[in-house]
Amino acid sequence: MSTATMSPGKALSILRSAIVNARIYPKGSQMIDASLKGAHQALEACLQENLQMIISDIQGKLCVGGKEVSEARDFRPFMVQHEVQSLIVSRGLTLEEVTALIDGLGRRKGQLDSHKSLGDWLQANAVTHIKAEELKFIAVQEGEVVVSQVLQLLEQSSGDMSTLMGSLEESYRLIDQLPDEKSKKNVQTQMARYLSGLPPYQLKDLFESKLPDRVEKSGLREEVAQTLSREKLEETLEEVHKWYEQIKQESKSEMEVAEKLSGLKSFLGKVLHSPASKAVSFALYEELLNVGLLEEIPPGVQKGEGSSLMAQVEHLLSLPSATLLDPPVRQKFPELLKALCAMGKDEPIQLLTDKIMENLKNPAPMVRDTAVKTLRTFGEILAANRKERIFLSVVSQLHKMAETESAPDVYGEIAQFLQVAAMELLVNWKFEESAMLLATLRRHSREESPIGQKKKQAAAKALGDFSGRGLDVICADLNAPLKDRQNGAYKVLAELGEDAIQPLVEALKRSNDSRARQAAIQAMKRLGNAVKDPLLKQMSIGIAADVLVKLIPLLEDFADTSLLPTLTTLLQHPEAAVRRELLQLLAKIQDAKARSMLIGLLDDPDADIQTETVRFVGELKIQNAVPEILRRLDAVESSVQEEMCIALGRFGDRSAVSPLVKLLQAKGSFWKKYRGPTDLVRVRSVWALGQLMPDAEAEKALQKALKDPVGMVQRAAQLALQKASVPTRKAA
Numbered sequence: 001m002s003t004a005t006m007s008p009g010k011a012l013s014i015l016r017s018a019i020v021n022a023r024i025y026p027k028g029s030q031m032i033d034a035s036l037k038g039a040h041q042a043l044e045a046c047l048q049e050n051l052q053m054i055i056s057d058i059q060g061k062l063c064v065g066g067k068e069v070s071e072a073r074d075f076r077p078f079m080v081q082h083e084v085q086s087l088i089v090s091r092g093l094t095l096e097e098v099t100a101l102i103d104g105l106g107r108r109k110g111q112l113d114s115h116k117s118l119g120d121w122l123q124a125n126a127v128t129h130i131k132a133e134e135l136k137f138i139a140v141q142e143g144e145v146v147v148s149q150v151l152q153l154l155e156q157s158s159g160d161m162s163t164l165m166g167s168l169e170e171s172y173r174l175i176d177q178l179p180d181e182k183s184k185k186n187v188q189t190q191m192a193r194y195l196s197g198l199p200p201y202q203l204k205d206l207f208e209s210k211l212p213d214r215v216e217k218s219g220l221r222e223e224v225a226q227t228l229s230r231e232k233l234e235e236t237l238e239e240v241h242k243w244y245e246q247i248k249q250e251s252k253s254e255m256e257v258a259e260k261l262s263g264l265k266s267f268l269g270k271v272l273h274s275p276a277s278k279a280v281s282f283a284l285y286e287e288l289l290n291v292g293l294l295e296e297i298p299p300g301v302q303k304g305e306g307s308s309l310m311a312q313v314e315h316l317l318s319l320p321s322a323t324l325l326d327p328p329v330r331q332k333f334p335e336l337l338k339a340l341c342a343m344g345k346d347e348p349i350q351l352l353t354d355k356i357m358e359n360l361k362n363p364a365p366m367v368r369d370t371a372v373k374t375l376r377t378f379g380e381i382l383a384a385n386r387k388e389r390i391f392l393s394v395v396s397q398l399h400k401m402a403e404t405e406s407a408p409d410v411y412g413e414i415a416q417f418l419q420v421a422a423m424e425l426l427v428n429w430k431f432e433e434s435a436m437l438l439a440t441l442r443r444h445s446r447e448e449s450p451i452g453q454k455k456k457q458a459a460a461k462a463l464g465d466f467s468g469r470g471l472d473v474i475c476a477d478l479n480a481p482l483k484d485r486q487n488g489a490y491k492v493l494a495e496l497g498e499d500a501i502q503p504l505v506e507a508l509k510r511s512n513d514s515r516a517r518q519a520a521i522q523a524m525k526r527l528g529n530a531v532k533d534p535l536l537k538q539m540s541i542g543i544a545a546d547v548l549v550k551l552i553p554l555l556e557d558f559a560d561t562s563l564l565p566t567l568t569t570l571l572q573h574p575e576a577a578v579r580r581e582l583l584q585l586l587a588k589i590q591d592a593k594a595r596s597m598l599i600g601l602l603d604d605p606d607a608d609i610q611t612e613t614v615r616f617v618g619e620l621k622i623q624n625a626v627p628e629i630l631r632r633l634d635a636v637e638s639s640v641q642e643e644m645c646i647a648l649g650r651f652g653d654r655s656a657v658s659p660l661v662k663l664l665q666a667k668g669s670f671w672k673k674y675r676g677p678t679d680l681v682r683v684r685s686v687w688a689l690g691q692l693m694p695d696a697e698a699e700k701a702l703q704k705a706l707k708d709p710v711g712m713v714q715r716a717a718q719l720a721l722q723k724a725s726v727p728t729r730k731a732a
Contacts, residue, residue, distance in 0.1 A: 006045035008064035012072035014042040040098040047091045055087040077155035078105040082118040088131040100125040169212040192223040200239040228274040241342040313348040321358035325370045341385035365407035372413040395421045408454035415462035431488025438495035501534035532558045545575035552581040559588035576606040587616045610640045618647030626653045638678045649688030660685045661701040683716045690720025
């Protein structure tokens with residue numbers, strides 16, 4: 001990831017998401033691993049051109065290098081809660097260090113084990129590329145200072161109602177220290193503004209929970225209600241519609257429904273005291289009134305011409321289908337659809353969708369292009385609001401259209417919609433439907449068509465985009481203990497073909513989760529012949545040994561001479577584990593050059609690999625290996641000598657007799673510090689000589705070995721002579 005696409009603000013946003021994910025998902029899960037690696041890569045990208053990245057809290061603003069980064073302001077509360085003034089991140093940052101930072105920032109102050117500060121925590125976890133400098137508090141309790149401290153407290157407790165209660169109580173303790181009522185009122189006003197921006201579910205908790213006595217008496221809740229904006233009210237009313245549907249579906253009795261709806265009515269009654277309630281769309285109130293959550297429309301709300309949601313829909317349906325693609329109309333669709341979804345109005349949503357789809361048959365490419373773009377927007381909203389039936393109707397229509405579309409730009413839009421739809425279906429475990437869309441894209445990326453190369457490129461790009469986004473999900477399903485999910489994931493994976501290789505290799509490189517790695521390996525195995533060429537392109541000596549050890553066995557089904565150039569390079573890898581896997585792969589290739597490369601591994605610096613090489617050349621009976629083994633017989637370690645003796649016996653080549661006799665009868669030397677061959681090596685040489693019988697020199701050496709001072713050598717010689725059916729001389 002280049003610095004051109006990774007700004008400091010974006011990197012900090014990714015870091016914040018990783019902290020939040022670490023609080024939500026179990027440690028070691030794929031989501032956590034992906035978040036950690038994403039944060040590490042983002043910070044690394046920012047450090048490519050600068051040695052350091054200094055993240056500071058300056059007068060309540062989050063700054064990097066002294067410049068405010070407003071897009072990452074949500075990261076600041078994590079610094080505030082640990083009283084950190086600055087974080088200094090240096091080049092050379094490791095994944096482990098980012099993991100420690102995320103772990104520390106995700107904890108509350110005072111929960112860093114026995115460490116007093118985040119800086120101490122980082123040092124204790126061997127973090128050398130991140131420094132945390134503590135905030136120096138101003139001890140003057142003036143209005144602006146208290147505002148800053150109070151907002152910091154509220155930001156720290158975002159998302160946690162119990163912590164928010166404590167922060168509110170502490171905030172009023174600070175407020176009570178102010179000398180005049182005006183300053184106190186100003187701080188409370190700032191608090192109300194902040195709290196009025198909370199998500200709807202937190203606003204509901206704030207209005208329904210019992211607050212500390214000091215907070216209850218302050219009138220803060222009423223001030224929050226007065227401060228709510230029109231946008232926040234509309235968002236809240238849409239959520240209330242969803243909560244209403246959930247209550248109706250999930251409650252077990254009418255009494256439970258009535259109790260929960262009573263709570264919703266009470267909440268509505270409080271938030272609708274806001275002056276902004278008069279500006280809210282009449283249609284939202286109309287639906288609340290229809291389901292009984294409101295007794296009456298708030299005073300001052302004007303219905304107005306066309307203000308009713310259903311009136312807007314009816315008006316749109318009365319227009320020609322092409323008119324619905326005009327920019328002013330299209331801009332209204334997102335808000336309109338979200339409101340319809342919140343109210344459960346599936347029929348008008350379907351009618352609007354059908355009206356847009358009428359434009360897909362228009363002979364003008366520009367009209368079709370705009371229609372597809374509009375339907376992509378519809379699809380995103382429908383999927384987000386779980387309108388599955390209508391979403392699938394859009395998918396089906398565009399899937400059919402993909403077969404006949406002749407305009408390159410229009411087809412490109414369709415292809416992108418199909419890959420996004422395939423991802424949505426995959427996430428919801430509709431594997432067959434997802435695989436069907438991918439199969440179409442894969443076919444289009446290969447076949448000739450009226451729009452030729454452009455269609456192939458668009459389909460290939462869509463497949464590539466899906467691979468980059470979808471493989472984490474696929475691997476998670478492959479790891480699932482449910483066969484249906486595993487088999488479904490394999491179906492989707494099979495349609496990706498070679499497009500899946502690079503992302504899967506990348507997943508292997510970056511994952512520390514053994515299950516995730518195994519899933520990626522199994523995924524590549526299921527790709528069959530498609531895996532070979534893309535996998536060879538991905539394999540280089542620069543890849544980590546533990547990754548190569550997993551990848552090399554995948555090539556066993558394609559063991560032929562086409563692998564040799566890649567294997568020749570990989571044999572230079574410094575890790576013995578990699579060379580051992582290459583040895584086993586070379587042994588499967590029936591070719592003289594492969595045999596020569598195999599024999600070359602007799603000189604490998606690792607004795608275990610030398611041993612395995614000897615075993616392979618013996619089992620394969622590579623005859624020209626005998627001189628190479630004999631040439632090295634005296635110079636290798638004893639474990640290798642043992643295997644060489646066995647191989648020479650199996651070869652049955654009598655040129656080995658004299659070297660074996662020499663090895664059997666060799667003696668150590670105190671002056672040369674050579675202890676001679678081990679007893680096990682001498683036993684193996686006796687066995688090998690027995691395999692080379694009848695032979696006069698071998699027989700003479702075996703007869704002599706009957707008097708050897710080592711008992712196991714005597715017994716081995718006796719067995720060798722008996723097997724060869726040669727009369728033994730009685731020992732004198």
